[in-house]
Amino acid sequence: MTKYIMQRLLATVITMFVILTIGFLVIRLMPGSIFDGYDEMTPEMMQALNAKYNFDKPVIVQYFIYLKNILLHWDWGISLKMNPNVPVWTIVKQKIPVTLYVNFYSLLLSLPLGLLAGIVMALKKNSGIDYGVSFLVVIFISVPSFVFATGLQYFLAYKFGWFPIIYDVNAVGTAKLHSLLLPILALAFSPIARVARYLRAELAETINSEYMLLARTKGLTYTQATIRHGIRNSLVPLMNIIIPMFTTIMGGSLVVERIFAIPGMGGLMIQAINTSDHQVTLATLMFYSFISIITILLVDLSYGIVDPRIRIGGGKAE
Amino acid sequence: MEPILQVKDLTVSFNAFAGTVQAVRGISFDLNPHETLAIVGESGSGKSVSIKAVLGILPKNGRIEKGEILYKGNDLTKFKEEDFYSIRGKEISLVFQDPLSALNPIMKIGKQITEALILSGSVEKSKAKAKAIELMEAVGIPDPELRFEQYPFQFSGGMRQRIVIAIALASDPELLICDEPTTALDVTIQAKILELINDLKRKKDLSIIFITHDMGVVANMADRICVMYAGRIVEYGTAREIFYEPAHPYTWALLSAMPDLDTKEKLFAIPGAPPNMLMPPKGDAFAARNKYALQLDFEEEPPYFKLSETHYAATWLLHPDAPKVEMPEILRERIARMKEKEAKSNGRAE
Numbered sequence: 001m002t003k004y005i006m007q008r009l010l011a012t013v014i015t016m017f018v019i020l021t022i023g024f025l026v027i028r029l030m031p032g033s034i035f036d037g038y039d040e041m042t043p044e045m046m047q048a049l050n051a052k053y054n055f056d057k058p059v060i061v062q063y064f065i066y067l068k069n070i071l072l073h074w075d076w077g078i079s080l081k082m083n084p085n086v087p088v089w090t091i092v093k094q095k096i097p098v099t100l101y102v103n104f105y106s107l108l109l110s111l112p113l114g115l116l117a118g119i120v121m122a123l124k125k126n127s128g129i130d131y132g133v134s135f136l137v138v139i140f141i142s143v144p145s146f147v148f149a150t151g152l153q154y155f156l157a158y159k160f161g162w163f164p165i166i167y168d169v170n171a172v173g174t175a176k177l178h179s180l181l182l183p184i185l186a187l188a189f190s191p192i193a194r195v196a197r198y199l200r201a202e203l204a205e206t207i208n209s210e211y212m213l214l215a216r217t218k219g220l221t222y223t224q225a226t227i228r229h230g231i232r233n234s235l236v237p238l239m240n241i242i243i244p245m246f247t248t249i250m251g252g253s254l255v256v257e258r259i260f261a262i263p264g265m266g267g268l269m270i271q272a273i274n275t276s277d278h279q280v281t282l283a284t285l286m287f288y289s290f291i292s293i294i295t296i297l298l299v300d301l302s303y304g305i306v307d308p309r310i311r312i313g314g315g316k317a318e
Numbered sequence: 319m320e321p322i323l324q325v326k327d328l329t330v331s332f333n334a335f336a337g338t339v340q341a342v343r344g345i346s347f348d349l350n351p352h353e354t355l356a357i358v359g360e361s362g363s364g365k366s367v368s369i370k371a372v373l374g375i376l377p378k379n380g381r382i383e384k385g386e387i388l389y390k391g392n393d394l395t396k397f398k399e400e401d402f403y404s405i406r407g408k409e410i411s412l413v414f415q416d417p418l419s420a421l422n423p424i425m426k427i428g429k430q431i432t433e434a435l436i437l438s439g440s441v442e443k444s445k446a447k448a449k450a451i452e453l454m455e456a457v458g459i460p461d462p463e464l465r466f467e468q469y470p471f472q473f474s475g476g477m478r479q480r481i482v483i484a485i486a487l488a489s490d491p492e493l494l495i496c497d498e499p500t501t502a503l504d505v506t507i508q509a510k511i512l513e514l515i516n517d518l519k520r521k522k523d524l525s526i527i528f529i530t531h532d533m534g535v536v537a538n539m540a541d542r543i544c545v546m547y548a549g550r551i552v553e554y555g556t557a558r559e560i561f562y563e564p565a566h567p568y569t570w571a572l573l574s575a576m577p578d579l580d581t582k583e584k585l586f587a588i589p590g591a592p593p594n595m596l597m598p599p600k601g602d603a604f605a606a607r608n609k610y611a612l613q614l615d616f617e618e619e620p621p622y623f624k625l626s627e628t629h630y631a632a633t634w635l636l637h638p639d640a641p642k643v644e645m646p647e648i649l650r651e652r653i654a655r656m657k658e659k660e661a662k663s664n665g666r667a668e
Binding site: 208209210211213214215216217218219220221222224228229232233236306307308309312 | 373375377399400403406407408411412414416419420421422423424425426433434437438469471472482485486488489
């Protein structure tokens, strides 16, 4: 298992390196330059700036300078347009916590609710409850999160005034949670529905398995057999959808952050692309890549925890 | 002796998409204490459904239409799910057909054996492991201490079936139902598992219902045999009576289809397929595949004709007015051979 984790970590580093390289090159190929909109600038001034930021050197040289700075000094360059002369890492550092806060809580909220809904649907399969919950599930999956965000904002925040309309940057503790609850909710609907739908399908199949029957004939009650034998066996394939789920939340949060004026990574990325602030764009790209890769890694490792055939059987195959 | 289990006129149907499947159509049998009763029949004859009805684990679309299942004076057909909790696994246990799918793939073997004991509170947690190790030894698992911590995928098929038997025996049941316990195993392992079941029966004083489609398996196991076809019992009697004096053409066919070492002729195969149980044929369900069938067999359901105190068969051939029909040649020869062998070995024993 340790060997497997080491292999995977190494693969993670290589993947990050590849993404950084491609990202760097592709962003340099985008149209537009940092001087767009500064018509009064003289060629001499441009030349001086280019020399200062190494833009006069070949792209490949720029790339190695960039890489060296990150690896040796954790220096991600400086912002040129949004917050001129502020180091990119300083900007990103401020934005990461609130984004992780929103995404993490919506995942935390959606997993148990999704599991619960899935279990109820599977146990009451083809009943009124099943049809009712299935109907909601279809709506939650097909309607994008920003529609829920706007709806929640309008009704719960504006009409009823239960929540602040936009995020209060200075709030801490419960007040912070209170002010972020609507975006968290808006982002959680789709994952809840996804988990519920998959678990229903898996569990409905597991419930009819021979080992569930054996559990009952050896004296377990129906509920005991379902909880102890049905659910855990259904979780193995479910791990698979947590990857797209987390990226869905992340993708949704790009827009939802804007709706609630949350100063997070989503807004930063959009702004950086619009203003051709390449260094910032690249840093946010790396952030999202890192989160996705780590999620995949965690999912792969969790297979081993849930399923002994992977944990123990994996050793034999080598 | 009072029977431990009495099934009377049990009828079970399934609601399927195409209509109502009449899986079991009024079967009756009883099981005496410390006896092995074999229920024999081909796939779809209603064997497994009958015992699922006994244990209250029919699928949701199945229901008991009529009949009684008397276990120690209680009618199990009137039981609710909760009432079964005091019986399933504790007094009546089931050994499954396919040990590969009957064990939970991600739970340790030891836990699967002790789980029910601990949950029902009949054995303390600290003593449960010792009990499980003892059981694993009893069913012939080497290195039980080590095996206790392993998962099903680390066991071979035969070993898994031994574990399934150990689980069934964990709460010291009185009645063990074996649902084709050797079908999924290869022949050498089959013999060992059958031996194990016979051995455990003696040691633990079990009563056994043994379900199989394999006449060869039955020979060494059963005290009495019920032959089932299309949801009905067509013949029942002691093992000796069924093997030496079979009376129903279906039993003849089953016995003729059984391979043995001395038969030189081509093995007999029953022509046709079992009837569609959505619309069971009237009369004797086997008539369409039966070359000895009388016109009456197609028209009216035969009653049970008594051959001896213990031996009954449902075929119009046994009616006094029916033409005299002999059992097939191949079977007659075989029975003669078996009797001869038996006489010889008895002679030697004396």
